[in-house]
Amino acid sequence: MNRTVLDIKDVPTKTQMITLSFQHMFAMFGATILVPKLVGLSPAIALLTSGIATIIFLLITQFKVPAYLGSSFAFIAPIIIASNGGENPGNAMIGAMAVGVTYGIVSLIIWKTGYKWLMRLLPPIVVAPVIMVIGLALAGVAVDMSMNVNGEYSFLHFSAALVTLFSAIIFTVYFKNILSAMPILMGLIIGYFYSAMIGIVDFSAVKEAAIFEMPDFLIPGVHYEFTITSTILLAMVPIVLVTISEHIGHQLVLGKVVNRNYIKDPGLHRSIVADGLGTFVSALLGGPPKTTYGENIGVLAITRVYSVYVILGAAVLAILFSFFGKAMAFIQTIPTAVLGGISILLFGIIASSGLRMLVENKIDFGQNRNLVISSVILVVGIGGAALEISEAFSIEGMALAAIIGVILNLILPGRDKDTSLFEEDNEVA
Numbered sequence: 001m002n003r004t005v006l007d008i009k010d011v012p013t014k015t016q017m018i019t020l021s022f023q024h025m026f027a028m029f030g031a032t033i034l035v036p037k038l039v040g041l042s043p044a045i046a047l048l049t050s051g052i053a054t055i056i057f058l059l060i061t062q063f064k065v066p067a068y069l070g071s072s073f074a075f076i077a078p079i080i081i082a083s084n085g086g087e088n089p090g091n092a093m094i095g096a097m098a099v100g101v102t103y104g105i106v107s108l109i110i111w112k113t114g115y116k117w118l119m120r121l122l123p124p125i126v127v128a129p130v131i132m133v134i135g136l137a138l139a140g141v142a143v144d145m146s147m148n149v150n151g152e153y154s155f156l157h158f159s160a161a162l163v164t165l166f167s168a169i170i171f172t173v174y175f176k177n178i179l180s181a182m183p184i185l186m187g188l189i190i191g192y193f194y195s196a197m198i199g200i201v202d203f204s205a206v207k208e209a210a211i212f213e214m215p216d217f218l219i220p221g222v223h224y225e226f227t228i229t230s231t232i233l234l235a236m237v238p239i240v241l242v243t244i245s246e247h248i249g250h251q252l253v254l255g256k257v258v259n260r261n262y263i264k265d266p267g268l269h270r271s272i273v274a275d276g277l278g279t280f281v282s283a284l285l286g287g288p289p290k291t292t293y294g295e296n297i298g299v300l301a302i303t304r305v306y307s308v309y310v311i312l313g314a315a316v317l318a319i320l321f322s323f324f325g326k327a328m329a330f331i332q333t334i335p336t337a338v339l340g341g342i343s344i345l346l347f348g349i350i351a352s353s354g355l356r357m358l359v360e361n362k363i364d365f366g367q368n369r370n371l372v373i374s375s376v377i378l379v380v381g382i383g384g385a386a387l388e389i390s391e392a393f394s395i396e397g398m399a400l401a402a403i404i405g406v407i408l409n410l411i412l413p414g415r416d417k418d419t420s421l422f423e424e425d426n427e428v429a
Contacts, residue, residue: 008258012307017310020305021311028296029185034184035076036287036288039086039092042216045322047321048215048285048323049287050318052319065254065266066308066310067292070290071290074242075099075243078236081235092236093283094283095233095235098228098232099237099280099289102237103273107272118244122245124358125370128355128363130242131350131353132354134351135353145343160195160341162341164190181302187345191338192335195337200335200337206333231394238395238400238402238403241402241406247292358374385400387400
């Protein structure tokens with residue numbers, strides 16, 4: 001039986017603090033900077049806000065939950081839609097703030113009523129296909145980034161994407177130590193070195209950058225006008241249906257890793273509002289929405305070091321690193337093809353995790369009800385269907401698919417009232 005090296009409240013030595021905190025920072029690093037790179041936001045701000053959001057999470061959960069918050073992949077397509085293809089990033093920040101507020105509302109309801117109503121609202125037959133949509137709807141983006149330069153096919157760039165992709169696969173499948181918990185970072189590193197060797201990396205930005213620079217903040221009222229529209233809200237807020245389910249899943253898995261019941265203590269309402277406040281503050285500064293990271297849960301499981309102080313150290317390192325101008329400029333030189341190669345694996349894993357959820361929950365597709373719900377969600381989401389009542393009111397893609405899925409689950413006959421995503425019987429206190 002594996003023995004705990006450092007428990008939740010154990011204080012590490014200085015050497016342990018430095019090495020283990022760096023380990024957690026590197027585990028989240030690749031995914032956290034990839035999201036802003038894909039949607040046109042600042043990687044430095046993403047790092048800064050991931051550290052701030054993690055500290056907020058630790059404070060609200062009373063330093064009982066060793067979780068790290070990084071950039072959420074679920075919001076990539078909604079950010080692109082809300083920001084009009086990246087032309088108005090402030091719109092996406094307004095939407096992300098609304099997401100944070102929605103988290104707060106849900107946490108308040110859970111605090112007062114428990115959480116089982118949420119599980120009945122979001123059974124696997126709804127959540128799993130929407131997760132598949134999140135990955136598959138971005139498949140074309142990943143492939144285009146991998147193969148094309150200015151709209152034209154490039155074998156040289158595609159080779160860099162393939163080297164990145166297969167490097168990440170190798171670390172995912174064949175490595176069993178700490179490196180297996182950070183395949184995204186390792187894939188990016190190897191893909192970058194290969195790209196430099198074949199001459200598709202432009203280092204001029206690194207030479208021009210200062211050693212220390214302020215991140216590019218995106219603050220409402222300063223860098224953009226704060227205007228809430230239904231289009232912004234409908235592009236972003238419905239994705240909460242999926243991300244809250246993801247959050248609960250992470251809390252349950254993390255609880256099993258560290259031998260705690262986080263649904264009861266500190267309570268699901270606390271962790272959800274902490275996640276929401278982290279997202280809200282991130283959006284105020286110009287960062288993407290946040291979520292607890294499976295990569296860091298993997299590091300906890302491998303190292304058996306559960307100390308919240310190590311997570312706190314990683315958060316502080318991320319904040320400090322965001323002001324390192326040379327490093328941030330270096331990140332900007334990562335070729336699009338390298339990001340595309342890693343995106344092929346990442347988006348595919350997201351879609352496959354939805355499929356795995358269906359399998360693990362033994363969803364019977366012999367029942368027409370299940371077949372109808374999943375089919376409609378997949379086609380509406382991947383096909384990019386849009387509901388436009390007016391110029392000021394439109395909802396499309398995965399947001400529309402999620403809403404339709406919830407409605408179909410509620411109105412179609414044969415719903416199992418006891419169906420839930422997770423086998424957890426304890427109500428939130």
